[in-house]
Amino acid sequence: MEDGLLSLETSPDSAEALNGIFRAGHTIKGGAGLLNVVEIVAFTHVLENVLDRLRKKEITADQELVTLLLGGCDVIRRLVSCVSEERPIVIDDNYGRVLDVLRKYADATVSAVKQVVAVEAPDDQRERIFRISLHPREDLLETGQDPLMLLLELSDLGEVLAVESDMDRLPAFAELEAQKVYLSWQVLLRSQCPRRAVEGVFTFVSGDNRVDIAEVMNCEHFR
Amino acid sequence: MLHVNSEGPQVIRISGDATVCEANTLHVALAGLSLAKEGDINVDLRGLEAMDVSGVQILVAFRRHLGAARVSFRNLPAHILDTLKLGGMDCYFR
Numbered sequence: 001m002e003d004g005l006l007s008l009e010t011s012p013d014s015a016e017a018l019n020g021i022f023r024a025g026h027t028i029k030g031g032a033g034l035l036n037v038v039e040i041v042a043f044t045h046v047l048e049n050v051l052d053r054l055r056k057k058e059i060t061a062d063q064e065l066v067t068l069l070l071g072g073c074d075v076i077r078r079l080v081s082c083v084s085e086e087r088p089i090v091i092d093d094n095y096g097r098v099l100d101v102l103r104k105y106a107d108a109t110v111s112a113v114k115q116v117v118a119v120e121a122p123d124d125q126r127e128r129i130f131r132i133s134l135h136p137r138e139d140l141l142e143t144g145q146d147p148l149m150l151l152l153e154l155s156d157l158g159e160v161l162a163v164e165s166d167m168d169r170l171p172a173f174a175e176l177e178a179q180k181v182y183l184s185w186q187v188l189l190r191s192q193c194p195r196r197a198v199e200g201v202f203t204f205v206s207g208d209n210r211v212d213i214a215e216v217m218n219c220e221h222f223r
Numbered sequence: 224m225l226h227v228n229s230e231g232p233q234v235i236r237i238s239g240d241a242t243v244c245e246a247n248t249l250h251v252a253l254a255g256l257s258l259a260k261e262g263d264i265n266v267d268l269r270g271l272e273a274m275d276v277s278g279v280q281i282l283v284a285f286r287r288h289l290g291a292a293r294v295s296f297r298n299l300p301a302h303i304l305d306t307l308k309l310g311g312m313d314c315y316f317r
């Protein structure tokens with residue numbers, strides 16, 4: 001993947017290089033998926049979206065993007081070494097920073113990306129309180145995701161001050177469709193992690209699942 | 224593997240995995256039990272090994288169906304209680 005990216009510096013439109021990089025990313029994602037290494041799957045999923053946009057010529061492999069993708073390789077290399085050496089995976093600031101910018105390339109136009117990147121201030125380590133509302137799609141469990149695992153991941157980011165589940169949408173027993181999700185959650189999380197780390201927990205469930213994350217001043221904003 | 228058994232009309236034992244893979248089985252098994260029309264019903268969860276949101280929803284809906292005051296969930300294993308606390312759902316099993 002790295003060799004392909006380096007070749008893009010001289011031939012940014014090389015279909016051969018782009019396809020090779022895409023295949024490499026896809027292979028890493030598939031392997032991580034088999035091993036259930038969510039951190040790598042989440043990262044390579046976004047990386048793959050960016051590479052796909054490159055292949056479709058929706059965005060251009062300029063020096064800035066190539067540097068970002070090379071940074072992505074570093075992130076993946078570190079994560080893979082954690083797995084191969086059977087060490088716990090630690091999500092550092094670099095993971096979140098690179099992922100965040102990759103997401104913008106995956107979703108937005110390049111000019112919009114550069115604007116957003118330019119105005120973003122570096123993160124500080126101050127303590128934040130986040131209010132997170134999770135309203136999953138009814139078929140979330142069928143996609144292999146489990147809301148409880150997402151809540152568990154959230155708790156890894158700091159201290160869960162409060163969590164409430166809402167059963168109001170639960171139908172009567174006879175009408176219940178057993179594999180659907182009817183619950184929703186509100187969580188109050190105290191954390192020193194940046195907002196993008198909280199967003200990262202929901203990488204796989206953004207889409208049609210409603211996830212609202214707000215930084216609040218104090219716990220009174222829970223409701 | 225999920226097991227749902229009744230011991231008489233007032234005691235239900237659920238063991239194994241109450242997860243999405245077994246959700247339909249759990250739903251159908253509970254619906255098919257012959258239970259007392261009146262009096263308390265105890266649901267013994269001692270043998271439960273895992274439970275996800277689908278299992279929680281089925282058990283809560285079942286309890287509401289029979290009348291929440293009549294149904295008691297008993298012997299919920301500590302590791303499952305911990306998971307439920309994480310999701311703010313332990314309150315439904317008190």
